[in-house]
Structures are given as C-alpha cells and as structure tokens.
C-alpha cells in the first residue's frame with residue numbers, strides 16, 4: 001500500500017564550500033565581507049579521492065584562498081610538497097562544482113507565502129545548489145523593469161543563503177521599448193525571460209514572435225540570453241472543465257490531453273524561425289535563445305536539433321521531474337505533479353534521457369515553482385484548476401543522480417549539466433567548474449550512501465506537503481533511490497579530517513552552517529549577482 005512505501009534514499013550529502021564574491025555586486029560598500037567560506041579558514045585545502053574537474057575525476061586537493069581556487073593538485077604530484085594552510089580531508093566523498101540552477105521561482109516580494117528568499121535559498125543549499133537565478137514571475141510585482149528589479153534586490157538582500165541572480169521579464173509592455181529593456185539590463189538582470197502562452201500570473205502577459213524578435217535585438221548588444229517558455233496554446237481558451245464531458249478533471253490523463261506536445265512544437269517552430277537570425281551575419285547575431293523546461297522529446301526536440309545544426313545560437317534545458325516521473329505513474333488527484341508543459345509518458349521520458357546523454361539537451365534546471373498548498377487543491381485533486389508548478393529545489397542533485405544510475409550517468413556529466421553549461425548561460429565566467437582562478441563554489445557529497453527518505457526527514461521546505469518527491473504516492477516498482485546532500489561535519493569547531501556519516505544529523509547541520517545566525521556565518525557570505533558584463537562597447 002502506498003503509505004507503507006519506503007523511499008530509498010541514496011546518499012549523500014554535504015556541504016560545500018564557499019559561495020563567493022561575485023561579479024559586480026550592486027552595492028559594493030555594503031558588501032565588503034571578507035568571509036567567503038563555510039570552512040573557517042582563509043587558506044585551506046580540500047582533499048578527496050573524487051574531485052570533478054573539467055579534465056576528469058582526479059584524486060587530489062583543491063587549494064582555496066579567500067574564496068577562490070588557487071590550485072588543483074593531483075595526488076601523484078603532491079609528493080614531497082608541503083601544503084600551506086589547513087587540510088580538510090573528505091576521503092571518498094565527491095568534490096564537485098556547486099550546482100547552478102538557472103530556473104527557480106522565489107516568489108518574494110509579493111507572494112513570499114508561496115516561497116521566499118530565505119526559505120528558497122536554504123532549500124537550494126540543501127540540494128547542493130550554490131547559485132540560483134530567480135525567474136521574473138510569481139513574485140509581485142513581476143520583474144519587468146528597473147524599478148521592479150530594485151524591489152527584488154531589496155527583498156533578497158541579506159536574506160539569501162546561496163548566490164542569487166535575476167532574470168528580467170520580456171513582456172508586451174516593454175518589448176518594443178528598447179530604452180526600458182536597456183534600463184532593465186543595465187540594472188543588472190542576467191538576461192530576459194518570456195512566455196508564449198498564458199503564464200498564470202496577471203502582470204506577466206505572454207509574448208509572440210514579434211516581441212521575441214525585438215527582445216533579441218536588444219539582448220544581442222548585451223550578449224545576454226532570452227529564455228522562453230515554449231508552449232503555444234492551440235485552442236482558444238484554457239480549459240477549467242474537461243473538453244470531453246466523459247473525462248474527469250481529477251484524472252491526470254485529462255490534464256495531459258489539454259497540453260499536448262503540439263503546444264511545444266508550435267512554439268519551438270516559431271522560435272527556430274527567429275533564431276536563424278542569431279547565426280553569424282544574421283540580424284540578431286550575438287543574441288542567444290534558451291528554451292526552458294522541454295518536455296516533448298519528439299518533434300520539438302527535432303526542431304531544436306535542426307536549428308543547432310544550422311548554426312543557431314540556441315540551447316535547451318529539461319528538469320528532473322521530466323526525467324524522474326512519467327504520466328502512467330501519476331495517481332488521480334495527485335496535483336503535486338501538475339506542471340506545464342506536463343510530464344508525459346514513459347516512452348517520452350526515455351527519449352529525454354537519450355537526448356540528454358547524447359548532448360541534444362544542454363542542461364538541467366529545477367523549475368522550482370511552488371505555491372501555497374491551498375492552490376494545489378490537494379484535497380479536491382482537480383488537475384485543471386490546481387496551480388501548475390513542481391516544488392523541487394532540495395532534490396535536484398539526488399534525483400538526477402539516482403534516476404541517472406540506470407543510464408550510466410557520470411559525475412562529469414552531472415557537473416556539465418548542472419554547473420558548467422548553466423554558468424555559461426548565466427554569464428558567470430568564474431563559476432561552473434573546479435579550475436584555478438574560479439570561485440570556490442563547491443558541493444561535497446556522497447553518491448554511494450543510501451538511506452530512507454520519509455516525512456520525518458529534515459529538509460528545507462516552505463510547504464513539504466506539495467513536494468512531488470516526498471510522500472507515499474508513487475508506485476513501488478519505481479525502485480527509487482534518493483540521494484541527499486551531505487555536510488562534512490557537525491560543527492566547524494570540531495571539523496576534522498574525517499567525514500561524518502550520520503546523514504540526518506549532517507543535514508541539520510548543513511542548515512545550521514549555511515543559514516544560522518548563531519553559527520558564526522553571515523548571510524553576507526553570498527552575493528547578489530548583478531551583471532555588468534558582456535555589453536558591447
């Protein structure tokens with residue numbers, strides 16, 4: 001029976017390291033913190049048998065000084081050399097670049113009861129994410145102007161526990177107003193985001209291909225990307241009642257039918273017509289288009305592949321929930337799994353994995369989009385009326401790794417999908433890889449440790465009840481293995497060279513370390529990322 005299911009949890013955990021100085025911090029006079037690490041040394045070495053570098057997994061040490069990676073030394077090259085600074089030995093634990101989530105909705109200000117900067121960034125840290133880029137909608141007001149970006153920054157300031165950057169919104173109101181868009185870009189958004197279907201948020205209306213073309217021409221100058229929710233509604237209205245009266249709004253298949261793959265395909269067809277201009281010599285050369293949360297692994301993916309082959313500047317992400325779940329497994333009434341585009345059937349999921357492994361899908365993101373439990377209509381279970389969005393920040397690493405086992409996913413692939421390519425999309429040149437000179441944004445975790453995840457498990461949720469990854473409603477035959485983030489030690493004072501393996505304990509300690517005002521760490525460890533890079537002179 002469902003409620004008896006034990007969820008296998010793989011492993012891990014950890015902690016991580018230094019969130020650091022970031023690019024151009026908005027108010028540098030107020031951000032002159034010297035502290036840059038959860039480890040209380042200015043100069044130290046992290047040692048492990050499994051350090052994930054762009055050149056492969058090595059046994060060795062990462063030397064960190066004042067929040068930056070000073071050197072990376074292979075074990076065989078250590079001999080005879082002395083190390084200046086403290087050594088923190090993580091043994092077999094994996095040392096990897098912190099994850100960069102380029103798609104999360106922290107609904108603060110305005111809808112902080114859905115998700116806020118403190119709760120969302122704690123959850124991110126618990127999931128191994130060291131940098132998160134916030135979407136311009138679901139907060140109120142939406143981030144569509146220089147003024148509304150200021151409100152975001154004010155809401156985030158000194159309330160965040162991982163580095164945070166912002167996407168701005170491309171909406172009809174600003175799309176043809178280049179100076180308004182430039183003001184938003186100059187104020188520091190890392191790029192823009194738009195919807196090709198209703199977003200569910202009144203002050204974030206959808207754009208069409210003309211708006212998108214205009215947006216790209218401004219973005220070209222700044223060399224920042226446009227992210228697009230690629231679905232075009234094929235009927236005249238969003239259905240709140242089943243189209244076919246014999247269908248039940250409480251059944252997942254009814255919802256699935258309302259958003260067929262043709263919605264994604266129609267949008268992507270229009271987008272790839274526009275991205276032809278991003279080719280060298282094209283009118284929008286220098287701009288880049290990124291398709292968020294791809295679910296359709298058939299025609300939509302084929303269109304993207306063709307565009308890439310033709311030289312368009314285009315990338316695509318998918319999300320852990322499309323890789324973990326399939327429509328067949330979603331129980332009637334279980335609206336925790338409602339999102340847009342929808343989770344499709346198992347065959348579609350297999351093809352998404354294939355595309356990811358073959359490099360046709362470039363990266364992963366959470367699309368963490370929670371709301372209050374009441375709007376998920378958990379009791380009623382009406383899929384057509386419930387809020388669409390999956391809450392998942394704290395699970396992205398565990399889920400990708402655990403479900404990826406079947407496909408032979410490697411640590412290098414994880415780093416590519418979750419760090420290196422997202423860093424590039426967000427213009428974070430000093431993030432995304434463990435390399436000399438980069439910021440020491442690091443996650444340390446144990447991929448091989450398993451344990452059960454149940455409702456008593458301490459994870460950082462605003463609303464645990466809406467998480468698709470917690471609870472008892474999945475079929476047993478999924479053979480789910482969960483992974484978890486591990487923190488290296490219970491308290492900094494007691495930190496030694498030995499990693500502790502009590503995960504519950506460690507998870508709690510991760511939170512204390514990252515966020516606790518009494519832990520001795522300040523939230524000023526982390527930064528608001530304000531872009532001032534990339535604009536052509």
Ligand SMILES: NC(=O)NC(NC(N)=O)C(=O)[O-]
Pocket residue numbers: 105137138199200201229293338339340341367369388389390
């Ligand atoms: N307003 C939203 O957060 N929408 C999100 N909703 C989902 N994915 O179901 C999204 O990213 O489209």
Ligand SMILES: [Zn+2]
Pocket residue numbers: 229292293340341
């Ligand atoms: Zn979306």
Ligand SMILES: [Zn+2]
Pocket residue numbers: 103105135367368369
């Ligand atoms: Zn989203």
